[in-house]
Amino acid sequence: MAKYDYLIVGAGLFGAVFAYEAGKRGKSCLVIDKRPHIAGNIYTEQVEGINVHKYGAHIFHTSDKKIWEYVNQFAEFNNYINSPVASYKDELYNLPFNMNTFSKMWGIKKPSEAKAIIEKQIADLNIGEPKNLEEQALKLAGTDVYEKLVKGYTEKQWGRPCTELPAFIIKRLPLRFIYDNNYFNDRFQGIPMGGYTQIIEKMLEGAEVKTDTDYFDFIKENPDIADKTVYTGMIDEFFGFQYGPLEYRSVRFETEVLDEENYQGNAVVNYTHRDVPYTRIIEHKHFEFGKQPKTVISREYSAEWKPGVEPYYPVNNDKNNALYEKYKELAETRKDVIFGGRLGQYKYYDMDKVIAAALECVEAEF
Incomplete structure (x- = not known):
């Protein structure tokens, strides 16, 4: 006998939205994640009173009013506008x-x-x-x-x-011939006051959650745990890489606390010269206009994905897209599994698009 209606693999945004909506419809969900925490890549943790975006900058932006209202039921958003600066040698430019x-x-x-x-x-x-x-x-x-x-x-x-x-x-490089540093064209934009983790906590309130839990080990021991599975991990890994691995890019972070109030004067500074090894530096306090006496910065290094490293985004070139189509055909034979999110659908998603995709999935399911 299955104990749950749904086993949800991955406690990130897609899995959490599905769990929340399924719970509202009276369904029981078990959510597992191999990381020691919930919230996936949008996880934020407090360091020196600052909400640190542990897996890189996440700025919520959307033109979809319904999605904006949906996410605002879980947190109050500030009016942060993304205005990155680019550093090239000794020159600084607005983006x-x-x-x-x-x-x-x-x-x-x-x-x-x-x-x-x-x-x-x-x-x-x-x-x-x-x-x-x-x-x-x-x-x-x-x-x-x-x-x-x-x-x-x-x-x-x-x-x-x-x-x-x-x-x-x-395909395009947006060139704006106006004096406007707002990076996104979307009508709605901001950062949740108090960080992103609280949003996922609220979404998962009605579900049972297990962290530090690898799906493949867990399912061997609990093959009949749920009627259906929502899988947000790597689709090629789910099928044992049987057509070969898809390519992903990963990101490595070096985060440090500095004994100064303001390191770079902006949340995001991109380093556009090839000789600087990191792509950008994030100063987390500026996302929430912080005035703490110390500051926390993260240097981001882009890297090729390899097993044991966290995959961040798919490499959607022709070769990989063709390979994904083969995995997608396999996925369609598994009526007991729903594949979702960046890794499950091998697609780059912004946060608002992840929520929209999860809600569409829920509509199709119920």
Whole structure:
């Protein structure tokens, strides 16, 4: 006899939303996670009175009013606006690429001047159909923006030269010809006051939760624990890598407490030069406008995924997408398992899209 209606593998956002909605419908859920805590990659923990984003910066943004209202039932959000700064050698630039960026780069003031410079640089390159990411980026933004703000950062993020990356990774580079440092175009944006972990705690209140629990070990010992499984881990691992492993990128963090009030003056500073080994530094207190006497910073290093390391996001190139389709066909034969989230659906999701996908899944299920 199954003890639960659902075994939910992964206590991140997708699994927690499903558990919350299933619980509202009278279903019993057991949620397991191999990490020692809930909340997956949006886990925040307090250090020196500061909510530290343990697995990298998570800024909630959406244009979907229903999703915004949904998440606001679990926490109150502040009015944080993501306005990252890019550091290239001794130069600092505002992101996204906007008139503040162009004014600093070329000493100009008017949008028409910035457009003329970019258009001339693109024309001088005379690139036909872009064959790789480098050519695609140059054709979209010209030489200066590419060399200073795209090339080094992208090569660190993907672990390979831009000439070896497919053009489709950069389908567009948003160039704004206004003085606006708001990174996202979404209507709703903010950070939950008190961190993200509280949101997942509230979602999981009606479920039984086990952390430090590996699914594959657990299911061997408890094969009939639930009628159905919601699986948010790596889809290729679920099927024993039988078609070979999918590729993922991982991120490594070096976090330290500094005995100063304000280290870099901004929550996010990207390091766009190839010679700086990390991609960015996060100063966590600025997400919630903190005034604590100390500060906590995290350096982020992008890395290739390998077994035993946490996978962060899929490498959605043609080769991997074709391989995923084979796993997806296998998944469709398992009517007792729902695959969800970034790893279960091999798809890069922002937080609002994860919630929307989980709610769609719930609608289909009930």
